[in-house]
Amino acid sequence: MSSNDYQMRGSSMLIIGVLVGILHYYHVKSLYENDRHFSHLSSIEREMCFRSEMGLYYSFYKRIVTSHSFKDGLYKLTHDNLTEYPDTINALHKFNIYPEAMIGGLWRIYHLGVKTFGLNGKQCYMIHRGEGLPPVESCEGFGEPILFYLEVVWMFAGITAFVLYYFGSHLSGSQIGGCLTILSFFINHTESTRVQWTPPLRESFAYPFILLHCALISSILQDSRKTMPRPSFWKGLMSLFSSFVSLLFWQFSQFILTCEIAILIAIYAFGFIKRHCLSQILAWISSHIVKIFLSKIFPHSDNFHTLMYTCAPEFQRLPWSYGVGLMKSLLLPLVLIALLLVFWNPTFHILAVLREHFRKKLLFPRYQNALQLNDVVKLVEPAIVFNTCLLIAFFVLSMMAMRLKLFLTPQMCVLVSLIASKESVNSIQILREKKSLEYLTLLIIFCAIYLSGIDNIKRQRSIEGEYSNYPLEELLTWVQMKTKSSDVFAGPMPVMASILLSTGRPIVNHPYYEDEAMRNRTLLVYSLFSRKTPSEAFESIKRLGANFAVLEANKCFDHMQPRKGCKMTDLWDIEDPMNTKRPPLCPTLFSNDASPFERVFFNAEYVVLKVGLR
Template sequence: MAPRKRNAQNANNNTHNQTKKKGWKGQDDKSKGISEAEGVPLSYLALVLFIAAVIGVAHRNHIAGMFERDRHFSHLSTLERELAFRTEMGLYYSYYKTMIESKTFFTGLNQIMYDNITEYPLTINTLKRFNLYPEAVLAIGYRAYESFWAGLNKPTKQCWTVNRGEGKTPVQSCEGLGEPSYFYIENVFFLNGVMMSVFFLFGTYLSGSVFGGVLTVASFFYNHGESTRCMWTPPLRESFAYPFLVVQMLLVTHVIKSRVPCYRYSGLIAFITVCFMLSWQFAQFALLTQTLAVFATYALGYIGSQKVKVILFGQLVGLLCSFVALFGNEMLLTSFFTSCLVTVLVIVSLESFLEKLNYKVLILATQGILLIVCTVGLKIALSSILHVADDAHIGDIFRSKFSNFKNFHTMLYTCAKEFDFMEAETPVKVLKTLLAPSVAVSLLAVVVQLLKKEYESWTADKDSGSDNNEDDGSHNRSKPHAELVYHLFQLLAFTAMALLIMRLKLFWTPHMCLMTSLLASRELFSWVGSRERQLAIIVLVLGGMSVQGVQNLQHQWSIMGEYSNYPLEDLVEWIQAKTSKRAVFAGPMPTMATIKLCTGRPIVNHPHYEDSGLRERTKDVYTMYSRKPAEEVKKILKKRKVQYAILEESWCNRRSGVGCSMPEIWDIEDKVNQGKQPLCQKLLNNPEPHFKRVFRNNVYQVLKVT
């Protein structure tokens, strides 16, 4: 395809304070470490912050450049840019579009809170259902930006005529923050640039050395394709939410590492937790792993109950605020995160009673039993009382991965590549960049250091005749390297998530990058010799990483493309020209998001599959790809008020794996019609008499339900 061309028509010095410990049961009051600002020169802090800012800008430019090269986004028309936001991306972006195109922001907000377009004929609160606060904030920002520059009579964008070739009419393409799509994606890229700055600070803080931050950032860049996908899919929830999780984990690490944390940290944790949870429905699962990691650190005696309460109170307040802000989203109250959080707080509150058991093994066993029984029991009880089954499919997905169980909904998930087990090539990739070996060495050093400290503590107690099973009498007790124990458990949880669901490696790989920072820890690697020798080893490691890492970057930089989807564009233009604005459509989930975004027509189903009612709606619409009789399918569609059904030939014929074609998926539950010709094949040839073909191109057919 020939590249598009524009017509030039302008339309409008660090002091490392090594922390010294006096055994397990107390820390030297004079030890501060890099976490205490009074022990660090201002010049060093300024240097670290400057480097962090430069890294943030570099990452922002990196992902923005890849996005532009992949789509040639600057040369697309407004319609083409909207078409480029496929599946869930288009759905989320459509609400941003609604809020900026309405007469006032509050008018647009009211439209998405009382929406009868997304799941016609139902009226739903999409702000509650789809975690749309990022779009609401961006809509406010866009309208304020436009108003400010309009008051100064300054243009906010430049527009050009772009010749598309291939017989297509020229289109107008606009650049600048005054262009809605540009304002949207630029804020996503800015946020992820800030995230990289935080990663650098995180690595520096965790290792006690700026070289730890460098290792973290280098590892992330060298494994960029395994660490994030915000450069390909900016509107997805993770693009907004994950940066807040990084900040939140940094705060949790600081609480664990500090001597006597005060409850003001609970407020900070709560605020960031709210930002995280309002941005992504999956946040509850990531926070569940954090709660478990903090509890495991506490159960092993590395932190006292006060630190646990500071962290968990922050999580609890954040959860409750999010529940209110999401208009009483029942999925939050009935989540495993809520049940686990309450259970752990109860267990910690029972500390004085449990310690009467005297034996550490017995205490751990009791805590473990209480954790499992109470968490599961409370989850089941809340789901039953509130009659919520929206997250039932998650249990079914995990069940299907470890048994022969499968149904229509689990097959739609597991047949998708991103919900399958981790790809075999992923471990190979992190091996080639030396990420996995670096993390393995870091973890080994941590384990050895922990065992060494345990042995020293045990021999000290033995010599003094004290009973190591007795309580030290302090709810503020803290052992050295407690923050590393937390990160060990957090990495373990993220590893399990990534192994089970490939998409979740976005948690795993970045956390591995963070753990490489420990190679720069003087306390963990003092045995290698002088500081100069350790730095030399770090340089060698970076050099080894660069061999494959630079190739990975060059591959990303070499990706060149130009977005076009003429069949979908023709479909959208036909709908806008030939159908009523209240015409109701149904079809494949990705296409429905595009129809809503580009035409504003009511749709029956969409790609946000987390709601139980929506899953049943989609199942009814997908009867077009079953082997059921046409008359039965017509009745099902008419019951759902469908006027036009969009049929895609590829959905009828494609097969992503064994048993993963749509007719095969239907065979699981529709055994009565097994062996018959799929209905979609019949409809592609002749939809009469139950349907009437009103539009057709080489990809899409629109069938009117007669």
């Protein structure tokens, strides 16, 4: 390929990649708006949309944008005494909230520019909600911090689509392959990402860089096979940068990088790559996450903490419907066909070499030559082997925790691009000889993918809703109006995140469950949902320094948790077998005698108990 052709190909890839990124940006943005009617919600309703971990992460961004200065906001994050009262922690480091710090800084720059030039950064108006609810003010524009934050998240989603196209194009050596990847990604969008439903999660920021790292490693492996390999200094530097950023943004990135290292070592051991291509990266594994995976393999290793994870929908095993959906969209069949075509010739060569080796061993008993597979290894592109092994690793992880399908499905979309690779085309003689037939076949595949999956896109685009959670809004309003700013709260993890975000009250526990000390705190707080005596629960909450404890109906009443073994009493029966014969405590505190607590607020979903002096 001449330098002009190479530049032309690079330019066209850049243009298509940018267009794909913009398309995905608007796609996820409109899906979120359609699902929540987000633009017409009040500030507190918008914050309530960010439940559990999402609310926790967003609360740190809110602290930066509401502080007197960026420096002051950053100090509040590095000396945080609200999130794990009474401890003071470095939240910036502990929770991987560098994206929030970055976006908070950008918003402050934008806000300063708007003020300097006398511009109007947002427009506000009153929304009448009906059904006896009071009217609320709603604001639009980048001057509204939450909308600015989401805009950056959607941009990261656009980068994800751009990198996917780049990955598919480079792995297959064809821009058609990149287009196949992107089409498959949009067709299987629900199984590929959840940024459109849960924007503040760490994966929304880290995944584009994880994907970029995999793409760059693949490109370096491809270059290693060239007769005159071009210097890959910039690719190596970008690979280092992407791995650094992904580790900075998401604690789970280390496990993906560990998988990559293991695969690189394996393919080096089998001779697919040379020693100079192998790089060492250190990673440690958090013990409680290992326990989660062990609980999937050895069910009897369950305890309270692992069940808190595995009872969540995203940590359940992959359902059969997932595989059925991938079959209907043709993603799974096409991936299998692509891998079959790519490995067809090498497999036959391996069988031929093995047959010849054992034939000589039988005919000549003294035949001592070692089995030579070097020539066969050269037939297989190391980047393809790397990505196939990565697919297998993601499949194993996804079988243990359903949320990890968000790695598996995009990886399948990347491997679909191999349908358009020269390895696939060369394995079929008639396509190798007739270029026009090759293009016709690819066009038919494009049409088949589109027709089989267009209903998925229509179904996703047809989702329309309007967020409303008046019981939670009522609780947060009561906390804001009736309690002091220094009052400390304990309760269910998702509710604590909402209280921290919307009222700024100190909390003793939160949804970031990776920390052992926090797991122990949460165990004490959740004694409210156990079979212990009221006095024992009271002492546990009092020991943590909380002034108020919140009860939530769906954790109090067993009939509201349909999954077997996942009721709060089920978890406590494993943790505290001595009290299995006692009645559950929470229903009594929720609607009957709350002593030694004092019930100070209640509605259909929530109860607030005051922890007074005994």
